[in-house]
Amino acid sequence: MSEPSQHAAEDSGPGRRSVLKAGGVSAAAVMMPLAPGGAAHAAPGPSAAPRAAADIALRVNGETHRVAVEARVTLLDALRERLRLTGTKKGCDRGECGACTVLVDGRRVKSCLTLAVMQEDREITTVEGVARGERLHPVQEAFVARDAFQCGFCTPGQIMSAVACVEEGHTGSRDEIREWMSGNLCRCGCYPNIVDAVRDAAREVRR
Amino acid sequence: MKLFDYARAGRPEEAVRMVAARTTGTFVAGGTDLLNLMKDGAQTHDLVVDVSRLPLTGIEESGGRLRIGAMATMADVALHPVVRRRLPVMSQALLQSASPQIRNMASIGGNLLQRTRCGYFRSPGFACNKREPGSGCAALEGRNRGHAVLGGSDHCIAVHPSDLAVALRALDATVHTLGPDGPRSIGIAGFHRAPGTTPHRENALRHGELVTAVEVPLPAPGVRSRYLKVRDRASFEFALVSAAAVVRMDGRTVREVALAFGGVAPLPWRSAEAEAALRGRALTDTTIGEAGEALVGRARPRGENAFKVELVRRALRDVLDRLGRQR
Numbered sequence: 001m002s003e004p005s006q007h008a009a010e011d012s013g014p015g016r017r018s019v020l021k022a023g024g025v026s027a028a029a030v031m032m033p034l035a036p037g038g039a040a041h042a043a044p045g046p047s048a049a050p051r052a053a054a055d056i057a058l059r060v061n062g063e064t065h066r067v068a069v070e071a072r073v074t075l076l077d078a079l080r081e082r083l084r085l086t087g088t089k090k091g092c093d094r095g096e097c098g099a100c101t102v103l104v105d106g107r108r109v110k111s112c113l114t115l116a117v118m119q120e121d122r123e124i125t126t127v128e129g130v131a132r133g134e135r136l137h138p139v140q141e142a143f144v145a146r147d148a149f150q151c152g153f154c155t156p157g158q159i160m161s162a163v164a165c166v167e168e169g170h171t172g173s174r175d176e177i178r179e180w181m182s183g184n185l186c187r188c189g190c191y192p193n194i195v196d197a198v199r200d201a202a203r204e205v206r207r
Numbered sequence: 208m209k210l211f212d213y214a215r216a217g218r219p220e221e222a223v224r225m226v227a228a229r230t231t232g233t234f235v236a237g238g239t240d241l242l243n244l245m246k247d248g249a250q251t252h253d254l255v256v257d258v259s260r261l262p263l264t265g266i267e268e269s270g271g272r273l274r275i276g277a278m279a280t281m282a283d284v285a286l287h288p289v290v291r292r293r294l295p296v297m298s299q300a301l302l303q304s305a306s307p308q309i310r311n312m313a314s315i316g317g318n319l320l321q322r323t324r325c326g327y328f329r330s331p332g333f334a335c336n337k338r339e340p341g342s343g344c345a346a347l348e349g350r351n352r353g354h355a356v357l358g359g360s361d362h363c364i365a366v367h368p369s370d371l372a373v374a375l376r377a378l379d380a381t382v383h384t385l386g387p388d389g390p391r392s393i394g395i396a397g398f399h400r401a402p403g404t405t406p407h408r409e410n411a412l413r414h415g416e417l418v419t420a421v422e423v424p425l426p427a428p429g430v431r432s433r434y435l436k437v438r439d440r441a442s443f444e445f446a447l448v449s450a451a452a453v454v455r456m457d458g459r460t461v462r463e464v465a466l467a468f469g470g471v472a473p474l475p476w477r478s479a480e481a482e483a484a485l486r487g488r489a490l491t492d493t494t495i496g497e498a499g500e501a502l503v504g505r506a507r508p509r510g511e512n513a514f515k516v517e518l519v520r521r522a523l524r525d526v527l528d529r530l531g532r533q534r
Binding site for chain 1 (some may be wrong): 208209210211212213214215224235237238239242243245246254255256257259282306307308309311312441442443495
């Protein structure tokens with residue numbers, strides 16, 4: 001039993017934040033409700049006073065979600081832990097592996113390297129949002145047909161990156177695909193099949 | 208990441224005022240470096256002011272110069288038609304940087320301010336004069352394969368990681384800023400600083416000063432430019448060494464030349480010595496060799512990075528060979 005934590009909790013009323021601080025566990029913060037009074041304010045727009053938390057609107061896969069988040073919460077953590085959209089994966093949390101790739105206003109980005117509060121009112125697309133009902137996106141179909149994965153952990157990020165890669169038109173050759181898919185790592189080493197899938201999907205989309 | 212206050216600035220002046228008012232305030236544009244630095248504890252801030260939505264994204268040509276808003280993304284600039292056509296060295300440097308996702312996020316201003324990839328700097332617990340002035344430098348006698356052979360000091364041998372900055376150094380760009388005392392312009396030559404005894408001071412910016420634009424003189428017709436990056440992987444990797452060359456040839460004779468190098472120094476490294484060895488002379492194996500000698504004349508390799516001395520000479524030879532053959 002940790003006495004300092006107990007004292008901190010007593011000293012500051014509800015005390016969730018204080019306990020959290022004493023523990024120093026920032027990853028857990030996204031799971032915690034905001035301290036009373038700290039959240040229910042307008043979103044920070046121009047000239048808004050600086051604050052450590054905000055109530056923001058996140059537009060994900062065509063739906064608007066209101067969510068109260070601390071400023072330090074990444075878009076990735078907001079998607080996974082607050083909106084329960086766990087298709088987007090956390091690999092390195094440093095922008096190196098690409099497992100967290102999503103589209104923001106149609107462009108692929110790494111959701112671990114941006115804050116949720118920075119993406120307010122942007123149009124965010126995750127892997128949950130690329131299929132049309134029961135019908136898979138051509139990139140998803142190509143990944144299945146080409147067996148472009150083994151463990152599957154990097155696959156949502158690969159698919160989101162591939163959707164953008166095809167859209168951008170960077171699919172002229174195997175080398176070009178490899179270069180423009182280089183932000184997504186696959187520890188199982190399925191790269192040849194991933195390149196095949198991206199080529200197939202590009203042909204399918206162009207048809 | 209530790210708790211911090213966040214605000215989104217509506218105007219550049221407002222962003223500057225907010226950051227200037229707090230000792231550990233900072234700007235965020237793309238966030239691609241800042242978030243990692245805060246996650247790793249290499250930097251802590253009690254205020255982060257979001258400048259990503261400021262209207263500083265334009266790319267405009269006027270009077271023989273290209274003015275690039277500081278919030279333009281690396282992808283936007285790399286693929287801009289004027290950049291591709293007139294400034295290949297810059298387009299190539301950007302397209303060989305990072306990954307497509309990061310290039311969609313990272314800003315041009317932030318690119319110049321990104322911090323070294325030195326593992327000791329990014330790992331609190333190790334001595335690092337850049338992160339904690341006076342604590343020492345673990346890289347001097349440590350794992351320093353990636354570190355500087357030129358321009359370092361006994362206080363720091365970390366290299367500057369930006370490819371863009373190397374291209375801009377060869378192109379003689381100008382950085383425009385807005386600070387608490389108003390706007391000013393800083394030549395790229397004076398923007399980044401050698402470490403000396405104060406490696407924590409990496410550039411000419413003052414606290415609260417915001418980069419608003421980067422301006423590049425467009426080369427005259429006939430000027431050729433090229434960027435060569437040598438790295439451990441074919442893509443998505445920082446440079447071991449890189450070379451940016453801007454030349455104007457008259458037949459085989461070099462009329463004008465600007466040479467800058469990355470991966471070898473704590474700042475984008477312009478070599479007046481190498482340029483002097485080529486200017487007014489024919490581009491031959493001999494003169495290129497002499498330029499390479501001049502480039503590394505004052506090199507000071509450490510335990511693991513002596514290979515860079517040879518590698519950067521070969522990079523120079525390669526980039527000049529290709530430019531010389533180009534029509």
